[in-house]
Amino acid sequence: MTDETTTTTNGAPPPLEPLIYDLSSPGRTGAILPDPDVPEATLPDSLLRDRLDLPEVSEIDVVRHFLRLSRFNYSIDQGFYPLGSCTMKYNPKLNEDMARLPGFAQVHPLQDPSTNQGALALMHELQNWLAAISGMAGVSLQPAAGAQGEFAGILMIRAYHLANGDPGRNVIIVPDSAHGTNPATTAMAGLKVVEVPSDANGDVDLDKLREVCGDTIAGMMITVPNTLGVFERNIEAIIETIHGCGGLMYMDGANMNAMMGIARPGDLGFDVMHYNLHKTFSTPHGGGGPGSGPVAVGEKLLPFLPGPVVSVVDEGSEDEPPLYGLTMPEKSIGRLKAFYGNFGMLVRAFAYIAIHGAAGLKDVTQHAVLNANYIRARLKGTYPMPIDRICGHEFVCQGHFGADEKAGESGTESHEIHALDIAKRLMDYGFHPPTNYFPLIVPEALLIEPTETESKESCDAFVEAMLAIAKEAGENADLLHNAPLTTPVGRVDEVRAAKQLVLCCKPDIADVPSVDVPSVDVPPVVEPPAADLPTPDDSSLPAKQAEPDEGPEPKS
Amino acid sequence: MTYIPHTDADREAMLKVIGVDSLAELFDAVPAEHRFPALGLPEGMSEMEVAWELGGLANSNVAAHHFAIFLGAGAYNHFIPSVVNHVLLRGEFYTAYTPYQPELSQGTLQAIYEYQSMMCALTGMEAANASHYDGATSLAEAVTVARVHYRGKRTKVILSPSVNPEYRAVARTYHQGSDMKFVGDKGNATIPDLIDMLDEDTALLVVSYPNFFGQIDELGGLAQAVHEAGALLCMVVDPIALGLFKTPGELGADIVVGEGQPLGIPLSFGGPYLGFFATNQTLVRKIAGRIVGETIDKNGRRAFVMTLRPREQDIRREKATSNICTNQGLMALAACVYMSVMGKTGLRKVAELCYHKAHYAAEQINKLDGFSVDTSKPFFKEFVVTCPKPVAELNDVLLDHWGIIGGYDLSQHYPDRANQMLLAVTEMNTKDEIDTLAEALSQHDTPHHHDHAH
The missing domain is CATH 3.90.1150.10 (Aspartate Aminotransferase, domain 1)
Structure with a gap:
């Protein structure tokens, strides 16, 4: 190990929590298992492994370890999480109970369809509901996440042109404001990306779009409202232009929380879109998944849907319910995962739509948009708004202060405040920061999405924190540069992580020094929004470190 | 109104600050003829009615708890100790986002790091990522790694017919637009038959351990043959079997993938499951998906962070290895708790x-x-x-x-x-x-x- 690691254990603060391996004692186990009730067979000695380096801990060790770890997370259940493009709305507890019903949780996916009609009926209904919300002709629930839904959509567009004997259509147009998944998906499908710029209003530049249109265009991917949070005012003209040159229109459904009951992508002319059930329909983000990304299509792409999908295989009668089955669409692009989709997420989304109904979903969108515009209106005048108009469910402002006071001489600290500093300082006020440095076309972007489940009081508290930070930016730049000060760990060294690449603590691979210090008492991150934060004692602060090269935040 | 906390007074005050008269006015930018469509959904229901309806659907399934x-x-x-679900139900874990902000995510990050460590121990490999969607997509991503590794110079993937048929189908779906060719799985090819197919165009050879028929094939000499041909060996494994049998690492695998569902995740009609992915140090910078690494914070305290981020779609865009953003974070946590308690x-x-x-x-x-x-x-x-x-x-x-x-x-x-x-x-x-x-x-x-x- 390098010298730097030695300093970690010599004089550095102790770890927040030991690794589960460090809690191990030889011979201890948390598993309470039966002895075999059948005669024991002879094990094939020559095929067996010698050792298995898993932890040796008791059940209570496990419970306490993971409970302590949980306290070092921030979560929606603890507070406001205005992470733009991620739709961090409340995850109803009912949904968790429903997905865990034994009649759902203990059904094997390969059972005969006659034995899982309840699960298939639920999926069939959800397919219909998602078609109704989008104004599309059909839905496949297969994609495991939004990125996989996108991939399915682009593969379908590709397959459609190939089936039409039009293999020269190999270009997908993507606006420069797009999520990074859009170009990445296009490349994965073997197609080329052409980027079109946005104009000063945040809309796609129509003239530039017309310039690139032609007979190589397979289609265009666009997010509605776009990633700047505004409805494209030229949406109909864009769709007309792409259809006019023989391409298909893909809608990235990441922002459907601004669309439900407001406009249906199918009515607008889109040919294909994906949903993110973990955004719009409240299925939990789970610390990074599982997601669920159903894909919806118009008539043209119905035969190409990924499968299997759920169909009615026998209509039934007055006495007999319909019989559901799993079928593969005629020209399907194929399977995207084993089995049929992230079923547990589908149950949660079903419960969410069932409890809301059509009117309730429209309420959801209206209040998501109300909250976003309210915060936008209150921050306007303090934080620059590159797009100054009514927004959808999110908006982008710029977190940049003191650029003109930038220190020119060596030895003087810069007073310049960046979006990252504001994001980190928000943590000290008890909030999760907004998405920062995305969309890429706005310098110092802070993308703020409150969602409809936050009250006026939550929105106000967040606004007050943002205004207080703007004030601090002018008065005490160091405070922001050193933030966060109240989180379990301070700013982390991302460069070191990538350079040294310690990815596991398996004893015979990484020679990680043992940790002999028990967990320390660090306050959990559940700090309520503090009205009056103490001014930190500057002398106790370490020298400012080089800022990590933090990338933009994508959606998931 | 369901989960929306606004009162009439709130709405009125907020609209006034915005400077509009009604909620409807917020949507003026939407083309008028398509604005406010009827959705054709049933009326909303109360919480108890939804619970009854879903309870009825669940009860109509034949499920493993009665059969x-x-x-x-x-x-x-497989058996799932109660502690697994209790940890998963901590709101701090399941209502958190992807840990992009390490200062607010050390719980998730350390748990994933521990998961990666246990997957390395289980498979005998040097590095594991934070997971893929399921075993099938892990295999598809393994093919992508092989493609990236050889930069398109080797395009053949030899698949054993005794790899799960759905996994093979998914690998083909993923690569229908790429130049990778899949061979070997149309008949009854044995391991020696697969070895005979190796050539200088072969990027990857995939076998299953145990195979889809539950059997442990004789794999001695396989890795050597694959490596002599300059190709990579991928093994699709059952994690429970690795509680007993020699590790893929010992058998010379370069990439190990599989379905983590047996590690504490319910059947749940096919998902959400957990695709695990492990490899060695030489390939780790080419793999897709999230990876958590150890580092320190500005005070020198040990901390964890998502690392090797520049491989990912939000930074690399069309040059990224994969478009993947979500992993199966909560499912990786389930496996981590399961392996901790089983030990x-x-x-x-x-x-x-x-x-x-x-x-x-x-x-x-x-x-x-x-x-x-x-x-x-x-x-x-x-x-x-x-x-x-x-x-x-x-x-x-x-x-x-x-x-x-x-x-x-x-x-x-x-x-x-x-x-x-x-x-x-x-x-x-x-x-x-x-x-x-x-x-x-x-x-x-x-x-x-x-x-x-x-």
Whole structure:
């Protein structure tokens, strides 16, 4: 190990929590298992492994370890999480109970369809509901996440042109404001990306779009409202232009929380879109998944849907319910995962739509948009708004202060405040920061999405924190540069992580020094929004470190 | 209004600050003729009504808690200690986002780091990522790694026909737009046959361990042959089997993928599951998906962070290895808790229970007239039985008269395997259940109405 690691254990603060391996004692186990009730067979000695380096801990060790770890997370259940493009709305507890019903949780996916009609009926209904919300002709629930839904959509567009004997259509147009998944998906499908710029209003530049249109265009991917949070005012003209040159229109459904009951992508002319059930329909983000990304299509792409999908295989009668089955669409692009989709997420989304109904979903969108515009209106005048108009469910402002006071001489600290500093300082006020440095076309972007489940009081508290930070930016730049000060760990060294690449603590691979210090008492991150934060004692602060090269935040 | 907290007074005050008169006015930018469509959904329901409706749908399914189940083929009814679900239900874990802000995510980050460590220990590999969607997409991503590794200079992927058919289908779906070619899995190719297919265009050779038929193939010499041809070896593995059998690392694998569902994740009609992915140091910078690494914070305190981020789609965009953003974070946490509580001895014991019970079942069934078990190779928890009649017919009898969910009908994917049933036996199957299965099969011609349920 390098010298730097030695300093970690010599004089550095102790770890927040030991690794589960460090809690191990030889011979201890948390598993309470039966002895075999059948005669024991002879094990094939020559095929067996010698050792298995898993932890040796008791059940209570496990419970306490993971409970302590949980306290070092921030979560929606603890507070406001205005992470733009991620739709961090409340995850109803009912949904968790429903997905865990034994009649759902203990059904094997390969059972005969006659034995899982309840699960298939639920999926069939959800397919219909998602078609109704989008104004599309059909839905496949297969994609495991939004990125996989996108991939399915682009593969379908590709397959459609190939089936039409039009293999020269190999270009997908993507606006420069797009999520990074859009170009990445296009490349994965073997197609080329052409980027079109946005104009000063945040809309796609129509003239530039017309310039690139032609007979190589397979289609265009666009997010509605776009990633700047505004409805494209030229949406109909864009769709007309792409259809006019023989391409298909893909809608990235990441922002459907601004669309439900407001406009249906199918009515607008889109040919294909994906949903993110973990955004719009409240299925939990789970610390990074599982997601669920159903894909919806118009008539043209119905035969190409990924499968299997759920169909009615026998209509039934007055006495007999319909019989559901799993079928593969005629020209399907194929399977995207084993089995049929992230079923547990589908149950949660079903419960969410069932409890809301059509009117309730429209309420959801209206209040998501109300909250976003309210915060936008209150921050306007303090934080620059590159797009100054009514927004959808999110908006982008710029977190940049003191650029003109930038220190020119060596030895003087810069007073310049960046979006990252504001994001980190928000943590000290008890909030999760907004998405920062995305969309890429706005310098110092802070993308703020409150969602409809936050009250006026939550929105106000967040606004007050943002205004207080703007004030601090002018008065005490160091405070922001050193933030966060109240989180379990301070700013982390991302460069070191990538350079040294310690990815596991398996004893015979990484020679990680043992940790002999028990967990320390660090306050959990559940700090309520503090009205009056103490001014930190500057002398106790370490020298400012080089800022990590933090990338933009994508959606998931 | 469901989960929306706004009062009339709130709405009024907020609209005033915005400077509009109504909620509807917020949507003026939407084309008027398409604005505010009727959605054609049912009326909203109360919480109790939704619970009743979903309870009814759930109860109409035949589920493993009321029936003996001998169905596997990629999803397994293993025991899940209660502690797993209790940890998963901590709102701090399941209502958190992807840990992009390490200062607010050390819980998730350390748990993923521990998960990666345990997957390395289990597979005998040097590095593991934070997971893919499922075992099938992990295999598809392994093909992508091979493609990136050889920069398009090698385009052939040799697939063993005894890799899960759905995994092979998904790998093909993923690569329909790429230049990768899949060969080897159309017939009955054995391991030596696959070795014969190696050439200078081969990027990756994929085998399953145990294979889809539950058997442990003779893999000695395979890795050497693959490496001599300049290609990479990928093994699709059952994580429970690795509680007992030699690691893919010892057998020379370059990439190890598999389905983590057996590690504490319920059957849940096929998802969400957990695709694990492990490899060695030379390939780690080419793999897709999230990876957590150890570092320090500005005070020198140990901290964890997502690392090797520049591989990912939000930074690399069209040059990214994959478009993946989500992993199966919560499912990786489930596996992490499961492996912690099982530990060194528990996982071994689960694997041994599977082994002993599967062998007992095979012995009982092999004695029956008209049934024969394939014992040509060592097997773990699944085995193939050749039956005297179509599997679908036998399964109907097992379910209708004996309360047993029977095995997987291999003829669905392998046309020359008519009347062959793949049976899975885990630690959850009691001797009673196994004896009842054998009795039921022995009486398949004269079903009597035996109402068995546990």
